[in-house]
Amino acid sequence: MHSPPATAQRRTYAPLGRTISALGVAALLVVSQLYASIPLSALAAADLGVPESALAWSSTGFGLAYAFGFLFLGPLSDRFGPSRVMVVGLAVTALTTAAVALAPGVSGLVVLRAFQGFTASAFGPAALAYVGAQIDPQRRAVAFTLLTSAFVSSAVIGQVGAQLLGDLVGWRAVFVISGIGLLACAVWQKLVLQPEPAQPAAVTVSPWRVMVELLRNRRLALLFAAASTLLAGFVGAYSGIQITGLADQDGLLWLRASALPAMVLTAVAAPLVTRIAASRRAVLALGLSAVGAAITAASGGGLVLIGVGMFVFSACVVAAGPALVESISDNAGPARATAVSVYSFVLFIGASLGPQLAVVLHDAGFSVIALAIAALLSLGTLLARLAR
Template sequence: MGHMIATTATNRLVDFQPVGWLLSPTMERTTSPPKTSAASADQAPSYAPTVSTAAVLGLTALLATSQLYAMIPLLGPAAADWHTGAASLTWLVSAFGLGYAAGFLLFGPLSDRFGRRRVIVAGIAATAVTTGLVAAAPGPHAALALRVLQGVTTGAFPPVAMAYIAERVAPRHRLTTVTLLTTGFLSAAVVGQLVAQGLAAALDWRAFFVVGAAAFVLLALVLLRVLLPDEPRTDGSPLDAYRAMPPLLVRRDLLPLYLATTTVLAAFVAIYTGLQLTGTTGLLGLRASALPVILAVPLLSSRLARVPARARLALALATAAAGVALVGLLHPGTLGLALLLMLVTAGIAVAIPTLIDTIGSRAGAARAPAVSLYSALLFAGASLGPQIAGTLAAHGLAALGFALAALLAAGAVLPLAGPRAARSGR
């Protein structure tokens, strides 16, 4: 659900301004980008070409986050190749998620110093190498280490791409560009699984990573050509962002939201991993069923924004909880399961932007590090999903569905139990 992965477009129609190394929503309109050089104030601003920038960033977002979800349908073929059980390989999904989360925290601040384009291009080029190495992994243990490394290098893209959009895309085109970027992150949950399943059936499970490595090479070259050059920044230290994070984790108004964040992708990844491990039939159609929901939710953002954020978040997670509970209770056929997965996807797709909006609003001046923690915790939760599925799938889809329902229900209650922000009403 990548996404929304690092930072996501909010439910309000707003412009965006850079805040350190992440993109942050703000109600203020802006008419010029922040300065990235010593250019004089009367010099005309230099904006990136919108169409090519949005296209290449959206495609990169799709390919990058697909690396997380693609491993789910590849568990069976990889297990057969290595003569082991598929459940024992769920760590290959978790390993990437943990590395991905770490990459968010590591590379965002570094791009303040070394430049957005340099970090993005270097990260994608490095990901081409690490993805190719995953394809060549001789066994599960080597693959585990390589998946962590692949996650770290891939994590250089999302936060820096968001900051680049804030700085280098013309204000009137920023919302469109960031929407295409986050659509790529979200769609990866479906597209990554579909492409991986197709390539594994036609060729071999390693083919997804071979093709991915080649695609990352091509994208690195295109990004180098399309993205505008930027000079390293010398004002401030990347360490400032790191120092700001620990106090945010214990703030009473943010802690319940951070705890709720860990449940979102944990449940989403777990249900799809559980479907794979339990040998559910019709997986191709089940995976594809979520895509229309992912594409439709942003179109409803203006209507959803009328619901107060706390209530909207609780209702979204409760909806997802109901969906997985009904999966466990009803044991539905393929069509019923597809409809319930659409319900789960809708809840998750609404919860993610609501969390980013609420956390950013409550954090105030600490918005950038607060949102970075959110992004890292979101994918730390995603890393737990396969382990939950691996533990419970042996007891059937019902046990997994009920456990995930309880997890999401706890996530729904947490924001309501936490203190209300004094001035925002969130």
């Protein structure tokens, strides 16, 4: 007796636990490189004999190259497959990361950090595209939430880890150790990820043409616009707390650490939260993140109320990210990786502009900054609602 055709053609999906473990660790290490220079700046400045302010361009160089790299390297996943791009990208990023330790001065450091940021940008869109293509649709929302939690958690974990390692071994050794870790992640993913089909159904036209077509899609354009408000608000809020002098170093550490339980809680609650449709979940999470920002605005400078507001704010930012990614991925067709690349670009351009918002409003005080962020996220909520 012949087997039924449906059984013969049944799709084999990637295992959730093993896949997300490999992708999540790599995500933490890759995106941590964006934030690692913050706690290492004092050590690097002393070593290079320059003021600490002179090293600001090393972070800016990484951030801009990282954002623009999404537009150039992200679409490669649609041509060559996300698993290939991730393995090769992590291996190359391991080299550019270790090379940062060789910086002879500030100018060299900025250039090397820019190279590091550009190569690091290959990972994120490929990882999200891999989840969208290889994880069972019934478990995909959970996978997106767990992976996005790893991306966002790196903002705190990257700074804490770099500070602890820097104090022990010096700032140059931190980049060498990170390079070794990234190379280990490349090997891990080579062993764990499913190989690409011999002739994958991929986008073969120019990625720029594909991007233009994606932006002509009204729903996707609105989702991209909503995504641009997400990290602008998140980074802007923490920058506002820093530059307005609301707390001393211990207080700042407490406020940063208060976001970690929110991120863990969001990941644990993922199986329940993801039962809500992605488009509705994005609207709810963005709206509640605006509420969290409003709570901090009403704090009157009290650290406890700010901590409560940042807890709500951080949890909702973590929840909104995967909901937006899932909505974009579902509407992008075969150009999934290119669409996620555009999403990543607008997300981190927003992250670059967030501190500038805090700087412009810093004389008015933290409450005004928080109100501006609440308004920005309310706009993001409206855009996500219109996209439905």
